[in-house]
Amino acid sequence: MVLKKSIAVSESGFIFNPTTGDSYTVNQVAAEILELLKESRSLEEVKKEILKNYEVDEKSLTEDLSDFYAHLQQLDLAINENV
Amino acid sequence: MKTYKLTIAVSGLNAIDSPGPGIGVIRSLRDCPEFDLRIIGLSYEALEPGVYMHDVVDKSYQIPYPSSGSTELLNRLQYIHKKESLNAIIPTFDAELGNFIKLEPILKQMGVASFLPSTEQLIGLDKMHLHEFAKEYNFKVPNTKFIDDPSQVESLKNDFDFPMVVKGKYYEAYIAKNNSEIEKHFHQLSAKWGLPVVIQEFITGTEIVIAGLGDGKGQLMGAIPLRKLYITDKGKGWSGVVLEDEVLIELTKKFVKDSKWKGGFEIEIMRTDKGEFYIMEMNPRFPAWVYTTAAAGQNLPAAMIKLAMGQSVAPFEAYEAGKMFVRYSWDLITDISEFQQITTTGEL
Numbered sequence: 001m002v003l004k005k006s007i008a009v010s011e012s013g014f015i016f017n018p019t020t021g022d023s024y025t026v027n028q029v030a031a032e033i034l035e036l037l038k039e040s041r042s043l044e045e046v047k048k049e050i051l052k053n054y055e056v057d058e059k060s061l062t063e064d065l066s067d068f069y070a071h072l073q074q075l076d077l078a079i080n081e082n083v
Numbered sequence: 084m085k086t087y088k089l090t091i092a093v094s095g096l097n098a099i100d101s102p103g104p105g106i107g108v109i110r111s112l113r114d115c116p117e118f119d120l121r122i123i124g125l126s127y128e129a130l131e132p133g134v135y136m137h138d139v140v141d142k143s144y145q146i147p148y149p150s151s152g153s154t155e156l157l158n159r160l161q162y163i164h165k166k167e168s169l170n171a172i173i174p175t176f177d178a179e180l181g182n183f184i185k186l187e188p189i190l191k192q193m194g195v196a197s198f199l200p201s202t203e204q205l206i207g208l209d210k211m212h213l214h215e216f217a218k219e220y221n222f223k224v225p226n227t228k229f230i231d232d233p234s235q236v237e238s239l240k241n242d243f244d245f246p247m248v249v250k251g252k253y254y255e256a257y258i259a260k261n262n263s264e265i266e267k268h269f270h271q272l273s274a275k276w277g278l279p280v281v282i283q284e285f286i287t288g289t290e291i292v293i294a295g296l297g298d299g300k301g302q303l304m305g306a307i308p309l310r311k312l313y314i315t316d317k318g319k320g321w322s323g324v325v326l327e328d329e330v331l332i333e334l335t336k337k338f339v340k341d342s343k344w345k346g347g348f349e350i351e352i353m354r355t356d357k358g359e360f361y362i363m364e365m366n367p368r369f370p371a372w373v374y375t376t377a378a379a380g381q382n383l384p385a386a387m388i389k390l391a392m393g394q395s396v397a398p399f400e401a402y403e404a405g406k407m408f409v410r411y412s413w414d415l416i417t418d419i420s421e422f423q424q425i426t427t428t429g430e431l
Contacts, residue, residue, distance in 0.1 A: 020326070021312065
């Protein structure tokens, strides 16, 4: 999963898609995940990083990440490189 | 450094809830560091706010309504020119463009520059003819038909699905869900704007507007695409954000190349969920939000004046996406003496 190049994400979790003009706000954890995606980090690397910083079980995190990634794709903010 | 002393007349000072482009054009011109400006406002009505905005407009003159014809307009412009020694004029209303285009050669002889399309271009891209241009040059526009009589409504179902868009010849549009609604809007619109009434396919998607400048030889000098974020009940954008989309820029380049449009313009686009771009309408002048083009790095009105004055201007290559405008209203305080002066003398 890679965040589209043109997407701007601020530290405070504000996302701006300059192609559509849409903007979104996300919470701190999601902002951290987006930062990692911007650095082209793999799903496993993202998981590892979040597990290190937050109290969460791996199963729940995997499910939540899968939902979040699907949402990013649906909003045309990210592309799945494996497809 | 200010090196270029210019006196420029600009119309469209009605900075109201359905604003004319004049104030945005003037703000853009005043932003150009090379210009040392005196701005002359051209108004139609005594209560156009720009007339009273003395930090924006140096002096205002009332001019005759477009329906008075070009001779009356010329007489008035000659008077204004005698007093102000104009270097250039920027008309910003659709309805007045025909007269100004007609007067362009005379104004040029007087030493007053302008940068306007030809009458053929103006007509060729208006609401009644845009679909012909689109067909010839392969642009997507909504399927369009014209009706002169309510008896033609019944047969529309052969070409269109409901809902359909019913548009007046010049202004106003309604969405009709059945034949009786089409008939109702037909009577309303034909009584107000005359015949024919325009019937169009209903296209859904994201509305995008593009402000641009054509050099008259097929080259796009600059273009800024924008998505309106808040639209008033009059359908006017009250805030908007500049977009980054190479496809939109390429479409605008092709539009200007094919039309050889000369001057400022605004294209209204609908981007469908399938990613198709439909040209909904073309406005033959800068939009009211044109100051955002200067803020985003392409001062289109200033570039147009340079072209009008015969300077060589390089096309803009880049701009800053994410620039936003938020329009606001403001109670400007003036005095009855100013209103009296513009009303009685036609000057302020």
